[in-house]
Amino acid sequence: MTDHIISVKNLYHTYQSGPLQKAALLDITMEIERGSCAAIIGITGSGKSTLVQHFNGLLRPTSGTVAVDGVNVQARGGDLKVLRQRVGMLFQFPEAQLFEHTVYADVAFGPRRLKLSKREVRTRVLQALETVGLPPHTYAQRSPFELSGGQRRRVALAGVLAMLPKILVLDEPTTGLDADGRTEFYYYLQRVQQKDGVTVILVSHDMSEVATLADQLFVLHNGRLVMxxxxxxxxxxxxxxxxxxxxEPPLSELLIQLHKQGLAIPLDVFTLEEALHALQEIETTRHEKENV
Amino acid sequence: MFKNISLGIYYPGNSLLHRLQGRTKLLLLAWFTVYIVIANNYMWHFAPYIVLAALSFLGVVISGISLHHVWRRMRLLLLLMLLGAIPTLFTTDGTVKPLYTFGPFPTSFDFIRWSIVAYGVLLTIYIALFLLPIPSLQIISLRSWLKRFRIPLIFITLGVIVLLWLIRNIPPGATFPVGPFVITNLGVWSLFSLYTVFIVLYIFSLLLTMTTTPIALIEGLTMLLTPLRWLKLPVDDFALMTLIALRFIPTLIEEVEQLLKAQISRGADYAHGTLRERTQSLIALFVPLLQGVFRRASDLATALESRGYEIGSHQTRLHEKRLGAIDYGVLALVVIITVGSFFV
Known part of the structure:
Protein backbone atom coordinates (compact mmCIF):
# COMPACT_ATOMS: atom_id res chain seq x y z
CA MET A 1 0.00 0.00 0.00
CA THR A 2 1.34 3.42 -0.84
CA ASP A 3 1.64 5.97 1.93
CA HIS A 4 0.15 9.34 1.07
CA ILE A 5 1.57 12.14 3.18
CA ILE A 6 -0.75 14.69 1.60
CA SER A 7 -4.19 13.97 0.25
CA VAL A 8 -6.44 16.64 -1.14
CA LYS A 9 -10.06 15.99 -1.97
CA ASN A 10 -12.39 18.25 -3.96
CA LEU A 11 -10.58 21.35 -2.78
CA TYR A 12 -12.08 24.72 -3.73
CA HIS A 13 -10.62 28.04 -2.74
CA THR A 14 -12.17 31.44 -3.40
CA TYR A 15 -10.43 34.72 -2.68
CA GLN A 16 -12.60 37.54 -1.49
CA SER A 17 -11.49 41.13 -1.56
CA GLY A 18 -14.16 43.66 -0.82
CA PRO A 19 -17.00 43.24 -3.28
CA LEU A 20 -14.94 41.09 -5.65
CA GLN A 21 -14.67 37.32 -5.59
CA LYS A 22 -12.15 35.25 -7.42
CA ALA A 23 -12.14 31.48 -7.63
CA ALA A 24 -8.51 30.40 -7.34
CA LEU A 25 -8.84 26.64 -7.03
CA LEU A 26 -11.57 24.46 -8.49
CA ASP A 27 -12.15 20.88 -7.48
CA ILE A 28 -8.58 19.76 -6.89
CA THR A 29 -8.07 16.13 -5.93
CA MET A 30 -4.51 14.86 -5.57
CA GLU A 31 -2.22 12.70 -3.49
CA ILE A 32 1.47 13.00 -2.76
CA GLU A 33 3.54 10.07 -1.62
CA ARG A 34 5.74 10.15 1.46
CA GLY A 35 9.39 10.73 0.70
CA SER A 36 8.83 11.65 -2.92
CA CYS A 37 9.49 14.85 -4.77
CA ALA A 38 6.38 16.31 -6.33
CA ALA A 39 6.34 19.32 -8.63
CA ILE A 40 3.39 21.58 -9.18
CA ILE A 41 3.68 23.41 -12.46
CA GLY A 42 1.57 25.95 -14.27
CA ILE A 43 1.73 29.49 -15.60
CA THR A 44 1.46 32.57 -13.36
CA GLY A 45 -1.99 32.82 -11.84
CA SER A 46 -2.82 29.16 -12.27
CA GLY A 47 -3.25 28.66 -8.52
CA LYS A 48 0.02 26.91 -7.67
CA SER A 49 0.92 29.12 -4.72
CA THR A 50 -2.65 29.07 -3.45
CA LEU A 51 -2.63 25.29 -3.50
CA VAL A 52 0.60 24.84 -1.58
CA GLN A 53 -0.41 27.37 1.06
CA HIS A 54 -3.11 24.93 2.08
CA PHE A 55 -0.44 22.39 2.95
CA ASN A 56 0.66 24.21 6.08
CA GLY A 57 -2.61 25.87 6.88
CA LEU A 58 -1.74 29.41 5.79
CA LEU A 59 -4.91 29.24 3.74
CA ARG A 60 -7.96 27.25 4.62
CA PRO A 61 -10.13 25.50 2.06
CA THR A 62 -13.36 27.20 1.05
CA SER A 63 -14.70 23.69 0.66
CA GLY A 64 -13.21 20.22 0.36
CA THR A 65 -10.63 18.53 2.55
CA VAL A 66 -6.86 18.68 2.87
CA ALA A 67 -5.14 16.09 5.04
CA VAL A 68 -1.43 16.60 5.67
CA ASP A 69 0.40 13.87 7.57
CA GLY A 70 -2.73 12.99 9.49
CA VAL A 71 -3.70 16.60 10.31
CA ASN A 72 -6.87 17.96 8.76
CA VAL A 73 -6.86 21.51 7.46
CA GLN A 74 -10.44 22.59 7.91
CA ALA A 75 -12.40 25.64 6.98
CA ARG A 76 -12.08 26.80 10.60
CA GLY A 77 -10.71 25.62 13.91
CA GLY A 78 -8.12 22.94 14.47
CA ASP A 79 -4.58 23.35 15.71
CA LEU A 80 -2.42 24.37 12.80
CA LYS A 81 0.69 25.06 14.85
CA VAL A 82 1.66 21.39 14.70
CA LEU A 83 1.29 21.56 10.97
CA ARG A 84 3.53 24.60 10.59
CA GLN A 85 6.26 22.63 12.29
CA ARG A 86 5.86 19.58 10.11
CA VAL A 87 5.59 21.50 6.88
CA GLY A 88 8.44 23.84 6.14
CA MET A 89 7.66 26.45 3.53
CA LEU A 90 10.03 28.59 1.55
CA PHE A 91 8.47 31.40 -0.45
CA GLN A 92 9.71 33.24 -3.49
CA PHE A 93 12.77 35.36 -2.78
CA PRO A 94 13.18 33.90 0.71
CA GLU A 95 16.36 35.90 1.28
CA ALA A 96 14.09 38.88 1.97
CA GLN A 97 12.89 37.29 5.19
CA LEU A 98 16.28 37.29 6.92
CA PHE A 99 16.47 39.82 9.72
CA GLU A 100 18.96 38.86 12.42
CA HIS A 101 22.51 40.12 12.87
CA THR A 102 24.13 36.77 12.32
CA VAL A 103 23.39 33.76 10.18
CA TYR A 104 23.30 31.65 13.33
CA ALA A 105 20.66 33.77 15.06
CA ASP A 106 18.53 33.85 11.94
CA VAL A 107 18.53 30.09 11.48
CA ALA A 108 17.86 29.67 15.20
CA PHE A 109 14.72 31.84 15.08
CA GLY A 110 12.40 28.92 14.32
CA PRO A 111 13.88 26.31 16.68
CA ARG A 112 13.91 28.82 19.54
CA ARG A 113 10.14 29.17 19.16
CA LEU A 114 9.80 25.42 19.73
CA LYS A 115 10.95 25.70 23.37
CA LEU A 116 13.92 23.41 22.83
CA SER A 117 16.98 23.34 25.03
CA LYS A 118 19.87 25.61 24.02
CA ARG A 119 21.97 22.60 23.17
CA GLU A 120 19.25 21.17 20.93
CA VAL A 121 18.83 24.48 19.14
CA ARG A 122 22.56 24.64 18.61
CA THR A 123 22.79 21.13 17.15
CA ARG A 124 19.88 21.78 14.84
CA VAL A 125 21.26 25.08 13.57
CA LEU A 126 24.73 23.71 12.96
CA GLN A 127 23.32 20.66 11.23
CA ALA A 128 21.05 22.75 9.01
CA LEU A 129 23.91 25.04 8.02
CA GLU A 130 26.07 22.03 7.27
CA THR A 131 23.31 20.50 5.13
CA VAL A 132 22.98 23.57 2.94
CA GLY A 133 26.73 23.76 2.44
CA LEU A 134 27.53 26.76 4.62
CA PRO A 135 30.12 25.41 7.08
CA PRO A 136 29.20 26.95 10.46
CA HIS A 137 32.75 27.86 11.48
CA THR A 138 33.05 30.27 8.56
CA TYR A 139 29.45 31.43 8.16
CA ALA A 140 27.60 31.18 11.49
CA GLN A 141 28.82 34.51 12.90
CA ARG A 142 28.64 36.53 9.69
CA SER A 143 25.83 38.90 8.90
CA PRO A 144 23.39 37.45 6.37
CA PHE A 145 23.45 40.75 4.51
CA GLU A 146 27.07 40.38 3.42
CA LEU A 147 26.49 37.02 1.72
CA SER A 148 25.73 36.48 -1.95
CA GLY A 149 22.16 36.04 -3.16
CA GLY A 150 22.51 32.28 -3.53
CA GLN A 151 24.07 31.95 -0.10
CA ARG A 152 21.38 34.04 1.55
CA ARG A 153 18.79 31.86 -0.05
CA ARG A 154 20.50 28.83 1.40
CA VAL A 155 20.50 30.50 4.83
CA ALA A 156 16.73 30.86 4.47
CA LEU A 157 16.50 27.19 3.51
CA ALA A 158 18.56 26.31 6.58
CA GLY A 159 16.12 28.34 8.70
CA VAL A 160 13.32 26.12 7.51
CA LEU A 161 15.34 22.90 7.76
CA ALA A 162 16.23 23.63 11.37
CA MET A 163 12.57 23.09 12.21
CA LEU A 164 13.08 19.47 11.04
CA PRO A 165 10.05 19.45 8.76
CA LYS A 166 8.69 16.27 7.24
CA ILE A 167 7.52 18.12 4.18
CA LEU A 168 9.36 20.92 2.46
CA VAL A 169 7.39 23.21 0.17
CA LEU A 170 9.43 25.45 -2.11
CA ASP A 171 7.70 28.18 -4.08
CA GLU A 172 9.82 28.89 -7.16
CA PRO A 173 13.00 28.60 -5.14
CA THR A 174 15.50 29.43 -7.87
CA THR A 175 14.02 32.49 -9.57
CA GLY A 176 16.61 35.23 -9.75
CA LEU A 177 19.57 32.95 -9.09
CA ASP A 178 22.37 32.52 -11.60
CA ALA A 179 23.15 29.10 -13.09
CA ASP A 180 25.72 28.23 -10.41
CA GLY A 181 23.42 29.30 -7.62
CA ARG A 182 20.68 27.16 -9.10
CA THR A 183 22.76 24.04 -9.41
CA GLU A 184 24.08 24.46 -5.90
CA PHE A 185 20.62 25.03 -4.48
CA TYR A 186 19.25 21.91 -6.10
CA TYR A 187 22.28 19.88 -5.10
CA TYR A 188 21.67 20.66 -1.43
CA LEU A 189 17.94 20.19 -1.83
CA GLN A 190 18.38 16.70 -3.18
CA ARG A 191 20.72 15.92 -0.32
CA VAL A 192 18.02 16.89 2.15
CA GLN A 193 15.47 14.75 0.41
CA GLN A 194 17.67 11.68 0.33
CA LYS A 195 19.38 12.04 3.70
CA ASP A 196 16.39 12.93 5.87
CA GLY A 197 13.60 11.41 3.79
CA VAL A 198 11.84 14.76 3.56
CA THR A 199 8.97 14.97 1.11
CA VAL A 200 9.72 17.85 -1.25
CA ILE A 201 7.05 19.81 -3.05
CA LEU A 202 8.32 22.12 -5.72
CA VAL A 203 6.35 24.94 -7.29
CA SER A 204 7.94 25.94 -10.54
CA HIS A 205 7.59 26.86 -14.14
CA ASP A 206 11.10 25.86 -15.08
CA MET A 207 10.57 22.54 -16.80
CA SER A 208 14.15 21.35 -16.97
CA GLU A 209 14.57 21.60 -13.20
CA VAL A 210 11.33 19.80 -12.69
CA ALA A 211 12.17 17.09 -15.18
CA THR A 212 15.30 16.01 -13.37
CA LEU A 213 14.11 16.41 -9.78
CA ALA A 214 10.48 15.41 -9.55
CA ASP A 215 8.95 11.97 -9.29
CA GLN A 216 5.48 13.24 -9.90
CA LEU A 217 4.17 16.26 -11.82
CA PHE A 218 0.90 18.09 -11.28
CA VAL A 219 -0.11 20.55 -13.95
CA LEU A 220 -2.44 23.36 -12.89
CA HIS A 221 -4.28 25.62 -15.27
CA ASN A 222 -6.82 28.29 -14.27
CA GLY A 223 -7.27 26.69 -10.87
CA ARG A 224 -7.90 23.20 -12.18
CA LEU A 225 -5.66 20.16 -12.03
CA VAL A 226 -5.43 19.35 -15.71
CA MET A 227 -2.83 16.63 -15.71
CA GLU A 248 8.79 21.13 -22.38
CA PRO A 249 12.39 21.11 -21.19
CA PRO A 250 14.75 21.97 -24.07
CA LEU A 251 15.99 18.40 -24.28
CA SER A 252 12.47 17.03 -24.72
CA GLU A 253 11.81 19.62 -27.39
CA LEU A 254 14.94 18.60 -29.24
CA LEU A 255 13.88 14.96 -29.09
CA ILE A 256 10.41 15.83 -30.34
CA GLN A 257 12.00 17.68 -33.27
CA LEU A 258 14.27 14.72 -34.05
CA HIS A 259 11.29 12.40 -33.82
CA LYS A 260 9.42 14.53 -36.34
CA GLN A 261 12.42 14.30 -38.69
CA GLY A 262 11.96 10.54 -38.71
CA LEU A 263 14.54 9.47 -36.17
CA ALA A 264 13.30 6.49 -34.16
CA ILE A 265 14.19 8.01 -30.81
CA PRO A 266 12.09 7.43 -27.69
CA LEU A 267 10.43 10.56 -26.31
CA ASP A 268 10.36 9.54 -22.68
CA VAL A 269 14.00 10.44 -22.13
CA PHE A 270 14.88 13.46 -20.11
CA THR A 271 18.43 13.35 -18.86
CA LEU A 272 21.41 14.11 -21.03
CA GLU A 273 23.02 10.71 -20.32
CA GLU A 274 19.92 8.82 -21.34
CA ALA A 275 19.57 10.85 -24.50
CA LEU A 276 23.20 10.25 -25.41
CA HIS A 277 22.74 6.56 -24.75
CA ALA A 278 19.63 6.40 -26.96
CA LEU A 279 21.39 8.25 -29.77
CA GLN A 280 24.36 5.93 -29.57
CA GLU A 281 22.07 2.94 -29.76
CA ILE A 282 20.42 4.29 -32.89
CA GLU A 283 23.85 4.91 -34.35
CA THR A 284 25.04 1.33 -33.68
CA THR A 285 21.88 -0.26 -35.10
CA ARG A 286 22.28 1.86 -38.22
CA HIS A 287 25.90 0.72 -38.56
CA GLU A 288 24.84 -2.89 -38.16
CA LYS A 289 22.23 -2.47 -40.89
CA GLU A 290 24.79 -0.91 -43.24
CA ASN A 291 27.22 -3.71 -42.55
CA VAL A 292 24.69 -6.45 -43.26
CA MET B 1 -5.61 38.55 7.10
CA PHE B 2 -5.74 41.75 5.07
CA LYS B 3 -8.77 40.68 3.12
CA ASN B 4 -10.93 43.08 5.10
CA ILE B 5 -8.93 46.19 4.38
CA SER B 6 -10.52 47.62 1.30
CA LEU B 7 -8.43 50.54 0.24
CA GLY B 8 -10.66 53.20 -0.93
CA ILE B 9 -13.92 51.55 -1.64
CA TYR B 10 -13.85 51.71 -5.37
CA TYR B 11 -16.50 49.65 -7.11
CA PRO B 12 -15.53 49.01 -10.72
CA GLY B 13 -18.25 49.91 -13.19
CA ASN B 14 -19.17 51.91 -16.24
CA SER B 15 -22.07 54.06 -15.12
CA LEU B 16 -22.54 57.76 -15.82
CA LEU B 17 -20.94 58.54 -12.47
CA HIS B 18 -17.94 56.36 -13.26
CA ARG B 19 -17.44 58.15 -16.55
CA LEU B 20 -17.48 61.61 -15.01
CA GLN B 21 -14.02 62.95 -14.33
CA GLY B 22 -12.64 63.11 -10.83
CA ARG B 23 -12.52 66.89 -10.72
CA THR B 24 -16.12 67.18 -11.92
CA LYS B 25 -17.25 65.08 -9.01
CA LEU B 26 -15.05 67.00 -6.59
CA LEU B 27 -16.48 70.27 -7.91
CA LEU B 28 -20.00 68.93 -7.51
CA LEU B 29 -19.30 67.91 -3.93
CA ALA B 30 -17.90 71.36 -3.18
CA TRP B 31 -20.90 72.98 -4.82
CA PHE B 32 -23.32 70.92 -2.74
CA THR B 33 -21.56 72.01 0.43
CA VAL B 34 -21.91 75.69 -0.52
CA TYR B 35 -25.52 75.08 -1.49
CA ILE B 36 -26.29 73.51 1.89
CA VAL B 37 -24.77 76.44 3.76
CA ILE B 38 -26.98 78.83 1.80
CA ALA B 39 -30.08 76.66 2.18
CA ASN B 40 -29.55 76.50 5.94
CA ASN B 41 -30.35 80.22 6.19
CA TYR B 42 -33.92 79.79 4.98
CA MET B 43 -35.95 78.24 7.75
CA TRP B 44 -38.92 76.10 6.77
CA HIS B 45 -37.92 76.26 3.14
CA PHE B 46 -38.04 72.60 2.15
CA ALA B 47 -37.34 72.73 -1.58
CA PRO B 48 -33.50 72.64 -1.37
CA TYR B 49 -33.64 69.64 0.95
CA ILE B 50 -36.04 67.76 -1.28
CA VAL B 51 -33.77 68.47 -4.24
CA LEU B 52 -30.73 67.26 -2.30
CA ALA B 53 -32.44 64.06 -1.21
CA ALA B 54 -33.71 63.41 -4.73
CA LEU B 55 -30.27 64.04 -6.26
CA SER B 56 -28.52 61.76 -3.80
CA PHE B 57 -31.05 59.01 -4.40
CA LEU B 58 -30.71 59.50 -8.16
CA GLY B 59 -26.92 59.32 -7.78
CA VAL B 60 -27.09 55.99 -6.00
CA VAL B 61 -29.44 54.59 -8.63
CA ILE B 62 -27.31 55.84 -11.54
CA SER B 63 -24.03 54.60 -10.02
CA GLY B 64 -25.26 51.01 -10.32
CA ILE B 65 -23.99 50.14 -6.85
CA SER B 66 -26.43 47.90 -5.05
CA LEU B 67 -28.49 49.65 -2.38
CA HIS B 68 -27.44 46.89 -0.02
CA HIS B 69 -23.78 47.92 -0.20
CA VAL B 70 -24.58 51.58 0.30
CA TRP B 71 -26.78 50.74 3.25
CA ARG B 72 -24.07 48.61 4.82
CA ARG B 73 -21.73 51.56 4.84
CA MET B 74 -24.39 53.94 6.18
CA ARG B 75 -26.03 52.08 9.01
CA LEU B 76 -23.37 52.83 11.62
CA LEU B 77 -23.57 56.54 10.86
CA LEU B 78 -27.36 56.45 11.10
CA LEU B 79 -27.16 54.76 14.49
CA LEU B 80 -24.70 57.35 15.79
CA MET B 81 -26.91 60.16 14.52
CA LEU B 82 -29.97 58.64 16.13
CA LEU B 83 -28.20 58.93 19.48
CA GLY B 84 -27.29 62.52 18.71
CA ALA B 85 -30.82 63.37 17.59
CA ILE B 86 -32.45 63.25 21.03
CA PRO B 87 -30.63 66.26 22.50
CA THR B 88 -30.96 68.13 19.19
CA LEU B 89 -34.74 67.82 19.34
CA PHE B 90 -34.82 69.64 22.66
CA THR B 91 -32.55 72.51 21.70
CA THR B 92 -34.09 75.79 22.63
CA ASP B 93 -32.82 79.33 22.77
CA GLY B 94 -35.53 80.30 25.22
CA THR B 95 -37.10 82.98 23.02
CA VAL B 96 -39.23 80.98 20.59
CA LYS B 97 -42.50 79.61 21.81
CA PRO B 98 -42.55 75.90 22.55
CA LEU B 99 -44.26 73.57 20.11
CA TYR B 100 -45.01 70.89 22.63
CA THR B 101 -44.18 70.39 26.29
CA PHE B 102 -44.39 67.26 28.36
CA GLY B 103 -43.40 66.62 31.91
CA PRO B 104 -42.15 67.33 34.47
CA PHE B 105 -42.46 63.81 35.79
CA PRO B 106 -41.86 63.33 39.52
CA THR B 107 -39.58 60.34 40.08
CA SER B 108 -38.94 58.77 43.45
CA PHE B 109 -35.61 57.38 44.54
CA ASP B 110 -37.40 54.19 45.51
CA PHE B 111 -38.03 53.60 41.86
CA ILE B 112 -34.37 53.98 41.05
CA ARG B 113 -33.39 51.65 43.86
CA TRP B 114 -35.80 48.97 42.65
CA SER B 115 -34.47 49.34 39.11
CA ILE B 116 -30.97 48.73 40.41
CA VAL B 117 -32.14 45.64 42.25
CA ALA B 118 -33.81 44.35 39.08
CA TYR B 119 -30.62 45.01 37.14
CA GLY B 120 -28.63 43.11 39.72
CA VAL B 121 -30.92 40.10 39.35
CA LEU B 122 -30.58 40.20 35.55
CA LEU B 123 -26.81 40.46 35.81
CA THR B 124 -26.69 37.42 38.09
CA ILE B 125 -28.75 35.43 35.62
CA TYR B 126 -26.43 36.51 32.82
CA ILE B 127 -23.30 35.50 34.71
CA ALA B 128 -24.91 32.19 35.62
CA LEU B 129 -25.77 31.52 31.98
CA PHE B 130 -22.31 32.48 30.88
CA LEU B 131 -20.06 30.87 33.43
CA LEU B 132 -21.86 27.92 34.95
CA PRO B 133 -21.43 24.69 33.05
CA ILE B 134 -25.08 24.04 32.33
CA PRO B 135 -25.02 21.44 29.55
CA SER B 136 -28.14 22.63 27.72
CA LEU B 137 -26.57 26.09 27.44
CA GLN B 138 -23.33 24.90 25.93
CA ILE B 139 -24.71 25.58 22.51
CA ILE B 140 -22.16 27.74 20.78
CA SER B 141 -24.62 30.10 19.13
CA LEU B 142 -26.14 31.10 22.45
CA ARG B 143 -22.71 31.62 23.94
CA SER B 144 -21.54 33.93 21.20
CA TRP B 145 -24.83 35.79 21.44
CA LEU B 146 -24.30 36.34 25.14
CA LYS B 147 -20.69 37.31 24.55
CA ARG B 148 -21.75 40.35 22.60
CA PHE B 149 -23.28 41.92 25.68
CA ARG B 150 -20.16 41.56 27.74
CA ILE B 151 -18.57 44.95 27.15
CA PRO B 152 -21.78 47.05 27.35
CA LEU B 153 -22.66 45.20 30.54
CA ILE B 154 -19.33 46.06 32.13
CA PHE B 155 -19.94 49.74 31.41
CA ILE B 156 -23.51 49.66 32.66
CA THR B 157 -22.43 47.92 35.84
CA LEU B 158 -19.76 50.55 36.47
CA GLY B 159 -22.39 53.26 35.89
CA VAL B 160 -24.77 51.62 38.34
CA ILE B 161 -22.10 51.44 41.02
CA VAL B 162 -21.36 55.16 40.61
CA LEU B 163 -25.10 55.90 40.79
CA LEU B 164 -25.46 53.86 43.95
CA TRP B 165 -22.63 55.80 45.52
CA LEU B 166 -24.20 59.13 44.50
CA ILE B 167 -27.60 58.40 46.00
CA ARG B 168 -26.40 56.66 49.15
CA ASN B 169 -27.39 59.52 51.50
CA ILE B 170 -30.83 60.36 50.08
CA PRO B 171 -33.84 59.21 52.17
CA PRO B 172 -36.06 56.63 50.45
CA GLY B 173 -39.21 58.80 50.30
CA ALA B 174 -37.64 61.74 48.40
CA THR B 175 -38.59 62.52 44.83
CA PHE B 176 -37.03 64.63 42.10
CA PRO B 177 -38.52 65.97 38.88
CA VAL B 178 -37.54 64.72 35.45
CA GLY B 179 -38.20 67.25 32.76
CA PRO B 180 -40.03 69.29 31.63
CA PHE B 181 -39.20 68.39 28.07
CA VAL B 182 -39.75 71.22 25.63
CA ILE B 183 -39.89 70.73 21.89
CA THR B 184 -39.54 73.93 19.90
CA ASN B 185 -39.85 74.85 16.25
CA LEU B 186 -36.14 75.48 16.19
CA GLY B 187 -35.43 72.02 17.58
CA VAL B 188 -37.57 70.28 14.98
CA TRP B 189 -36.06 72.32 12.16
CA SER B 190 -32.46 71.83 13.20
CA LEU B 191 -33.08 68.12 13.65
CA PHE B 192 -34.54 67.86 10.18
CA SER B 193 -31.95 70.01 8.41
CA LEU B 194 -28.95 68.57 10.21
CA TYR B 195 -30.09 65.04 9.56
CA THR B 196 -30.71 65.62 5.87
CA VAL B 197 -27.45 67.48 5.39
CA PHE B 198 -25.40 64.83 7.14
CA ILE B 199 -26.94 61.92 5.30
CA VAL B 200 -26.90 63.60 1.91
CA LEU B 201 -23.30 64.77 2.19
CA TYR B 202 -22.28 61.35 3.38
CA ILE B 203 -24.01 59.70 0.43
CA PHE B 204 -22.36 62.11 -1.99
CA SER B 205 -18.89 61.49 -0.64
CA LEU B 206 -19.58 57.75 -0.60
CA LEU B 207 -20.57 57.96 -4.25
CA LEU B 208 -17.44 59.96 -5.01
CA THR B 209 -15.11 57.37 -3.52
CA MET B 210 -17.12 54.41 -4.76
CA THR B 211 -17.07 55.51 -8.38
CA THR B 212 -13.59 57.09 -8.60
CA THR B 213 -10.30 55.27 -8.34
CA PRO B 214 -8.02 56.81 -5.71
CA ILE B 215 -5.57 57.76 -8.44
CA ALA B 216 -8.19 59.58 -10.49
CA LEU B 217 -9.27 61.33 -7.32
CA ILE B 218 -5.78 62.64 -6.60
CA GLU B 219 -5.37 63.67 -10.23
CA GLY B 220 -8.61 65.61 -10.07
CA LEU B 221 -7.61 67.24 -6.81
CA THR B 222 -4.24 68.38 -8.12
CA MET B 223 -5.85 69.77 -11.25
CA LEU B 224 -8.21 71.77 -9.09
CA LEU B 225 -5.23 72.94 -7.04
CA THR B 226 -3.20 74.14 -10.04
CA PRO B 227 -3.98 77.81 -9.31
CA LEU B 228 -1.82 77.41 -6.20
CA ARG B 229 1.20 77.11 -8.49
CA TRP B 230 1.14 80.88 -8.80
CA LEU B 231 1.78 81.04 -5.08
CA LYS B 232 4.90 78.93 -5.71
CA LEU B 233 3.42 75.96 -3.89
CA PRO B 234 4.83 72.60 -5.07
CA VAL B 235 1.56 71.24 -6.42
CA ASP B 236 3.20 68.85 -8.90
CA ASP B 237 5.59 67.36 -6.40
CA PHE B 238 2.76 66.94 -3.98
CA ALA B 239 0.74 65.18 -6.66
CA LEU B 240 3.58 62.83 -7.51
CA MET B 241 4.20 62.05 -3.86
CA THR B 242 0.58 61.24 -3.19
CA LEU B 243 0.29 59.15 -6.32
CA ILE B 244 3.37 57.14 -5.44
CA ALA B 245 2.11 56.66 -1.89
CA LEU B 246 -1.24 55.45 -3.14
CA ARG B 247 0.35 53.24 -5.73
CA PHE B 248 2.58 51.59 -3.16
CA ILE B 249 -0.06 50.78 -0.58
CA PRO B 250 -1.24 47.59 -2.34
CA THR B 251 2.37 46.57 -3.02
CA LEU B 252 3.25 47.06 0.62
CA ILE B 253 0.24 45.14 1.80
CA GLU B 254 1.24 42.31 -0.49
CA GLU B 255 4.75 42.40 0.90
CA VAL B 256 3.54 42.40 4.50
CA GLU B 257 1.29 39.48 3.72
CA GLN B 258 4.13 37.56 2.12
CA LEU B 259 6.51 38.25 4.99
CA LEU B 260 3.87 37.36 7.56
CA LYS B 261 3.32 34.04 5.85
CA ALA B 262 7.02 33.38 5.55
CA GLN B 263 7.72 34.13 9.22
CA ILE B 264 4.64 32.21 10.39
CA SER B 265 5.95 29.24 8.41
CA ARG B 266 9.23 29.60 10.29
CA GLY B 267 7.50 29.47 13.63
CA ALA B 268 6.63 33.12 14.33
CA ASP B 269 3.35 33.49 16.16
CA TYR B 270 1.63 36.83 16.36
CA ALA B 271 -1.44 35.82 18.32
CA HIS B 272 0.02 33.71 21.13
CA GLY B 273 3.10 33.51 23.28
CA THR B 274 4.79 35.75 25.80
CA LEU B 275 5.37 39.43 25.21
CA ARG B 276 9.01 38.78 24.42
CA GLU B 277 8.19 36.13 21.83
CA ARG B 278 5.63 38.33 20.18
CA THR B 279 8.00 41.26 20.09
CA GLN B 280 10.58 39.08 18.42
CA SER B 281 8.02 37.92 15.89
CA LEU B 282 7.21 41.56 15.18
CA ILE B 283 10.88 42.37 14.73
CA ALA B 284 11.09 39.48 12.28
CA LEU B 285 8.33 41.18 10.34
CA PHE B 286 9.41 44.81 10.49
CA VAL B 287 13.14 44.59 9.92
CA PRO B 288 12.84 42.88 6.51
CA LEU B 289 9.83 45.05 5.67
CA LEU B 290 11.68 48.31 6.31
CA GLN B 291 14.66 47.01 4.43
CA GLY B 292 12.41 46.22 1.47
CA VAL B 293 10.75 49.63 1.63
CA PHE B 294 14.05 51.48 1.59
CA ARG B 295 15.36 49.34 -1.25
CA ARG B 296 12.22 50.00 -3.23
CA ALA B 297 12.30 53.72 -2.52
CA SER B 298 15.89 54.07 -3.64
CA ASP B 299 15.22 52.01 -6.78
CA LEU B 300 12.27 54.21 -7.59
CA ALA B 301 14.28 57.38 -7.03
CA THR B 302 16.97 56.12 -9.39
CA ALA B 303 14.35 55.20 -11.97
CA LEU B 304 12.75 58.64 -11.73
CA GLU B 305 16.04 60.47 -12.04
CA SER B 306 17.20 58.37 -14.94
CA ARG B 307 14.08 59.47 -16.77
CA GLY B 308 14.83 63.12 -16.13
CA TYR B 309 12.63 63.90 -13.18
CA GLU B 310 13.54 67.16 -11.51
CA ILE B 311 12.20 68.53 -8.27
CA GLY B 312 10.28 71.74 -8.77
CA SER B 313 10.02 71.46 -12.52
CA HIS B 314 6.75 71.96 -14.31
CA GLN B 315 5.21 68.69 -15.40
CA THR B 316 2.75 68.01 -18.15
CA ARG B 317 0.45 65.07 -18.38
CA LEU B 318 0.84 62.20 -20.83
CA HIS B 319 -2.90 62.05 -21.35
CA GLU B 320 -4.46 65.50 -21.15
CA LYS B 321 -7.99 64.94 -20.00
CA ARG B 322 -10.32 67.73 -20.96
CA LEU B 323 -13.74 67.97 -19.45
CA GLY B 324 -16.12 66.18 -21.80
CA ALA B 325 -19.67 66.95 -22.81
CA ILE B 326 -21.12 64.85 -19.99
CA ASP B 327 -18.99 66.68 -17.44
CA TYR B 328 -20.26 70.08 -18.56
CA GLY B 329 -23.78 68.72 -18.95
CA VAL B 330 -23.99 67.28 -15.46
CA LEU B 331 -22.37 70.36 -13.89
CA ALA B 332 -24.81 72.70 -15.66
CA LEU B 333 -27.83 70.56 -14.86
CA VAL B 334 -26.99 70.31 -11.17
CA VAL B 335 -26.34 74.06 -10.86
CA ILE B 336 -29.61 74.91 -12.61
CA ILE B 337 -31.65 72.52 -10.48
CA THR B 338 -30.10 73.62 -7.20
CA VAL B 339 -30.27 77.36 -7.87
CA GLY B 340 -33.80 76.94 -9.20
CA SER B 341 -34.89 75.29 -5.97
CA PHE B 342 -34.41 78.58 -4.09
CA PHE B 343 -37.06 80.28 -6.20
CA VAL B 344 -39.74 77.60 -5.84
Missing amino acids: QGTPRAIFGQGNILHQWGLT
Missing part, protein backbone atom coordinates in the same frame (compact mmCIF):
# COMPACT_ATOMS: atom_id res chain seq x y z
CA GLN A 228 -0.72 14.51 -13.42
CA GLY A 229 1.85 11.80 -13.86
CA THR A 230 5.57 11.11 -13.87
CA PRO A 231 7.75 13.48 -15.88
CA ARG A 232 8.49 10.54 -18.16
CA ALA A 233 4.82 10.06 -18.92
CA ILE A 234 4.05 13.76 -19.37
CA PHE A 235 7.06 14.88 -21.40
CA GLY A 236 6.85 11.66 -23.41
CA GLN A 237 3.56 12.76 -24.91
CA GLY A 238 5.10 15.40 -27.12
CA ASN A 239 3.82 18.94 -27.24
CA ILE A 240 0.92 18.38 -24.90
CA LEU A 241 1.98 21.07 -22.41
CA HIS A 242 1.67 23.87 -24.96
CA GLN A 243 -2.08 24.13 -24.53
CA TRP A 244 -1.54 25.27 -20.93
CA GLY A 245 1.07 27.84 -21.82
CA LEU A 246 3.99 25.68 -20.70
CA THR A 247 6.94 24.38 -22.68
